[in-house]
Amino acid sequence: VDINCILFDFDILLFFYTEGVWSGTWGVTYENQCALRGTSVDLKCKYGYTLGNFVTWVGWFKAQQVSNKLTQVPLSQLPSPPNHFKYIGDYRGNCNLRINNVQPSDQGAYYFNFAATLGSWTSDTYAFLSVRELTTVVEPSVAREGDAVRLTCESGCPETRKINWFKDGRLVQRSQFQASREDAGSYFCAIQGEETVRSASVALSVHYAPTDVTLSVSPSRDVVRGSMVTLTCSGRANPPVARSGYRLYKDATYVSSGQSHVISDVQPRHRGRYHCQAWNNISRSGSNLINSLAVYLDVWYQPMNVSVSVSPEHIVEGSGVNLTCISNANPAADNYTWYKRTEPTGSHSLVHVGSGQVLSLPSMEASHNGLYVCYVRNSLGEGNSTEVVLAMAAGQHGSQSLPILAGVGLLLIAALVAVLLLFWRKQRSQVDKKVSASAISCEITS
Helix, strand or coil: CCHHHHHHHHHHHHHHHCCCCCCCCCEEEECCEEEECCCCEEECEEEECCCCCCEEEEEEEEEEEECCEEEEEEHHHCCCCCCCEEECCCCCCECCEEECCCCHHHCEEEEEEEEECCEEECCCCCEEEEEECCEEEEECCEEECCCEEEEEEECCCCCCCCEEEEECCEEECCCEEECCHHHCEEEEEEECCEEEEECCCEEEEEEEEEEEEEEEEECCCCEECCCCEEEEEEEEEECCCCHHHEEEEECCEEEEECCEEEECCCCHHHCEEEEEEECCCCCCCCCCCEECCCEEECEEEEEEEEEEEEECCCCCCCCCEEEEEEEEEECCCCEEEEEEECCCCCHHHEEEEEECCEEEECCCCHHHCEEEEEEEEECCEEEECCCEEECCCCCCCCHHHHHHHHHHHHHHHHHHHHHHHHHHHHHHHHHHHHHHHHHHHHHHHC
8 A cells, every 4th residue: 555645645634624724834823912910811823834744732932031032931931820821722723822810920922833743833923912901090089079070991902891880899880970978989990790800999089078067075074163174176078177177166255276175174164055166178268167066064063152142231120131142053052051150269159040042030139140151062062151240230229119219308308498498588587677676776766
């Protein structure tokens, strides 16, 4: 049997089985590719050889700098995870190469070489793989509430892929919207169905005037005179409110600027309704100022400024007298005790004479004259007044007999005047008689 004929017949049979693969000439053709980082890509490749050859070996190489020289390095010698490069071609003209989970390091020139029974081929042309990444563009990246915002996903590859948008890891449906403070966050785009293929996150900052402005007081309750209190203003705003952007008011009167105000020695005068204002460069100083709700600062203290009032001011015997104890206290005083001093000095000289805010003396007597003091108490402590003198008006002792004495006095004076008048008349009469007698005697003598 002629072997050439056998070979010829075999070649004819093989030719018909692989019709259209052989080009009759040796060579390789490629298609350049662009792939997104994290995706898989197929480098499209076809090769040909002359009739009568059987392919015995195929291999892919990548151009690498070795000793400052560009060299074709087998893919098997490149550092890569298993199945990163996978040959999906055949030995009859298809030389496609699949690259899984494409990384930026995969970018470059790839060569396909092969050997056959009657020769081999080393390529001097290549397929170039460009590796791109999804890029998120947020326009503008800093917006005010109400501004129009547009999200754009750029890949750098000509192939159009469907993408999804995510904000802070959650799917969002809109790529264009009017900005609100809730829209602030980190955005990225990802290939639909391949969400691991995604862009880097880009932040959207939404600026807005202060909201939710609040004023807190620490401690929030049981503020005692002499203690320390801190009033702190806070609010949501972007950009944040600067320290100079806060103002504190008490009963609508300006107190101070700054986020915190410390009262180191609380006094009753600090009681009142406080509120704060806040603004930033969005609200602008002097306009659109945001006020907090008012907070009432209540200061607790023991009775102070204790005094006694006496009514009426002019006291006469038998009249009614009220001594009223007045004090400033918070909580209000709930216990009043009255004492009268029986001796000039000494605590033992104080005698308890009554309780209650008002000490009433229905009928003033001389025994009621003296020094009175009021002690007042609440849950925090006690205070007392200075001693008050209680005395009837001068000359008012026995005031009920005064009208009688006055009447008797007037009668005595009238009687005295009458006696003097009678005495004067009698004396006058006697003088007149003597004068008359003298005149008669003179006449007789003549």
